[in-house]
Amino acid sequence: MIKMRDTTCLWLICLLIGQFYAQSQASPVESDNGNQEEYQDDDYDYGDEDDAGTDTVPPVEPASIDPPYFEQEFVSLRAKPGDNVVINCDVRNFQLSNAVMWYKNQTIIANGQIAISNRVEGMKNNSILIKNVTPEDADEYYCLVLPEQIRQHTSLMVGARLSILCDGLDITDRSQTFKQGDHHKLECRTYMATSTNIKWSLNGHRLESSDTENGVIILDNIDESNVGVYQCLGDDGSRDPPHGMVTIDVHYSPKVSTHRHHVNAIEGGHAELYCNYRANPIALSFFIKDAQTLQISEKYSIKNSFHEGHNRTTLLVKNIEASDLGEYLCHAENAIGSNEVKIQLSYNPETPQFEDMTIDGNKVTLHWLVRSLQPLSEAMLDYQLTGSYTWSTVTVLKTQHHNQTGGIWKITHQMELKPGLWHAHVKTKNTHGWSNFSPDHEFQIKSDDADSSIDDVDMPPPDDLVRAGFGVGNVAPTLVQLPGITLLSVLLLRLQL
Numbered sequence: 043m044i045k046m047r048d049t050t051c052l053w054l055i056c057l058l059i060g061q062f063y064a065q066s067q068a069s070p071v072e073s074d075n076g077n078q079e080e081y082q083d084d085d086y087d088y089g090d091e092d093d094a095g096t097d098t099v100p101p102v103e104p105a106s107i108d109p110p111y112f113e114q115e116f117v118s119l120r121a122k123p124g125d126n127v128v129i130n131c132d133v134r135n136f137q138l139s140n141a142v143m144w145y146k147n148q149t150i151i152a153n154g155q156i157a158i159s160n161r162v163e164g165m166k167n168n169s170i171l172i173k174n175v176t177p178e179d180a181d182e183y184y185c186l187v188l189p190e191q192i193r194q195h196t197s198l199m200v201g202a203r204l205s206i207l208c209d210g211l212d213i214t215d216r217s218q219t220f221k222q223g224d225h226h227k228l229e230c231r232t233y234m235a236t237s238t239n240i241k242w243s244l245n246g247h248r249l250e251s252s253d254t255e256n257g258v259i260i261l262d263n264i265d266e267s268n269v270g271v272y273q274c275l276g277d278d279g280s281r282d283p284p285h286g287m288v289t290i291d292v293h294y295s296p297k298v299s300t301h302r303h304h305v306n307a308i309e310g311g312h313a314e315l316y317c318n319y320r321a322n323p324i325a326l327s328f329f330i331k332d333a334q335t336l337q338i339s340e341k342y343s344i345k346n347s348f349h350e351g352h353n354r355t356t357l358l359v360k361n362i363e364a365s366d367l368g369e370y371l372c373h374a375e376n377a378i379g380s381n382e383v384k385i386q387l388s389y390n391p392e393t394p395q396f397e398d399m400t401i402d403g404n405k406v407t408l409h410w411l412v413r414s415l416q417p418l419s420e421a422m423l424d425y426q427l428t429g430s431y432t433w434s435t436v437t438v439l440k441t442q443h444h445n446q447t448g449g450i451w452k453i454t455h456q457m458e459l460k461p462g463l464w465h466a467h468v469k470t471k472n473t474h475g476w477s478n479f480s481p482d483h484e485f486q487i488k489s490d491d492a493d494s495s496i497d498d499v500d501m502p503p504p505d506d507l508v509r510a511g512f513g514v515g516n517v518a519p520t521l522v523q524l525p526g527i528t529l530l531s532v533l534l535l536r537l538q539l
């Protein structure tokens with residue numbers, strides 16, 4: 043019984059295929075349920091697995107010739123604008139009694155080999171030729187074979203829906219390497235009947251339409267900042283808008299920098315000089331002092347590392363003496379070019395770096411960090427209200443407190459200022475000399491409501507302002523008189539723990 047059922051299934055499948063086959067040949071076949079029941083009954087009657095096909099098709103007369111048919115009823119063609127396209131009518135068993143009609147969608151375009159539309163040429167083998175196709179030629183084409191009325195459907199697509207051109211060449215979904223300083227034009231084109239809104243993005247961030255006039259991006263004086271994945275979307279309002287991408291790489295000469303332009307050292311100690319660089323293709327880096335390339339020796343060792351997106355070469359200068367002081371060059375070069383950065387090694391303190399600040403009303407507390415293995419003897423703070431011509435200066439103090447091994451000092455200063463945009467910078471002195479001034483730090487003191495700010499200025503400075511400093515024993519409060527404003531300034535040097 044089980045075997046019987048299996049056979050029935052097989053029969054059903056064969057019948058369905060048979061029907062599809064019959065329909066596809068455009069020979070009308072009745073396919074209502076009644077018929078299927080009948081065939082199924084046949085299966086039970088004959089129990090024969092191999093003759094399914096012969097039962098569904100009416101017996102052919104041995105003398106007659108097989109009817110024409112298509113091996114493929116649907117063909118999909120894609121062409122680029124400008125191509126010459128042949129659309130075949132790939133009919134088998136074509137007889138002298140058969141005729142071919144060509145349709146473009148609903149319109150007749152060729153009668154046999156005689157073209158009716160001027161866009162096409164008929165060919166001897168019943169194919170048609172469309173020269174120099176344009177997006178307007180993209181359509182559904184049908185080759186109809188008479189009198190059987192069987193047809194082959196060819197869908198012609200012209201052009202990608204979207205392509206990205208670089209200087210006129212199609213680079214859609216490819217990668218491209220540019221050279222620093224080059225000039226290139228990226229253009230995104232859509233080939234669609236509906237109008238599209240071209241949208242560009244770089245590394246996932248939408249580019250402003252001002253940068254992309256009519257879907258064109260002009261890359262001028264190319265550098266590392268142009269590296270990335272460019273995506274173009276032809277927004278036609280549909281759920282599946284056409285899109286494409288290109289990956290742009292840029293070859294550039296090394297970009298060399300250091301985070302410590304001045305390195306403090308102590309006689310007999312060691313110092314590390316840092317050279318950070320980025321390059322594509324990869325670069326070679328080395329240090330130069332007094333026009334000599336430094337080699338690994340008793341005096342120097344060199345370490346290469348990778349640090350926060352750039353490569354770093356570190357020069358270790360050992361057992362420092364006066365002749366080691368001075369200017370070091372870090373030189374990096376690759377196939378595109380070379381660059382250098384200067385690093386000063388000295389006994390002076392390093393340039394102070396702004397650390398952080400707090401503002402409470404018109405009271406500001408500023409912190410800088412300074413490296414000096416030698417004790418700091420002095421610090422100087424200059425500050426200025428934007429728009430005024432003079433700098434005010436606070437010079438303070440010696441301190442006994444320092445960390446010999448760490449060599450990091452913290453400078454803290456608190457003062458009361460009138461509202462406005464202020465600048466401040468500091469420099470420090472150690473037993474050998476002065477550092478450079480730190481870069482300007484800008485900060486804004488906001489005005490409260492007008493009445494209270496006048497009151498504040500006239501009021502004597504509150505006690506807790508003095509106590510807010512660190513290490514009360516070392517505090518040297520300084521009163522600075524500015525026109526119309528009294529300032530209390532406390533500058534402190536403090537050990538960094």
Ligand SMILES: *[C@@H]1O[C@H](CO)[C@@H](O)[C@H](O)[C@H]1NC(C)=O
Nearest residue numbers: 128130131132165167168169
């Ligand atoms: C018909 O002729 C053209 C041109 O000779 C040829 O490219 C095409 O492949 C032919 N088609 C068939 C179905 O042979």
Ligand SMILES: *[C@@H]1O[C@H](CO)[C@@H](O)[C@H](O)[C@H]1NC(C)=O
Nearest residue numbers: 146147148149180181182183
């Ligand atoms: C084909 O013709 C039908 C009916 O005229 C029309 O709706 C359809 O848009 C046409 N298709 C193309 C691709 O022109």
Ligand SMILES: *[C@@H]1O[C@H](CO)[C@@H](O)[C@H](O)[C@H]1NC(C)=O
Nearest residue numbers: 319320321322324351352353
């Ligand atoms: C760092 O150097 C390595 C080879 O030493 C190289 O592969 C890499 O690209 C470099 N990175 C940068 C940011 O230059």
Ligand SMILES: *[C@@H]1O[C@H](CO)[C@@H](O)[C@H](O)[C@H]1NC(C)=O
Nearest residue numbers: 444445446447448449450539
């Ligand atoms: C100085 O600082 C270093 C590291 O910053 C630390 O290891 C050392 O203990 C400190 N020395 C003193 C005396 O506090």
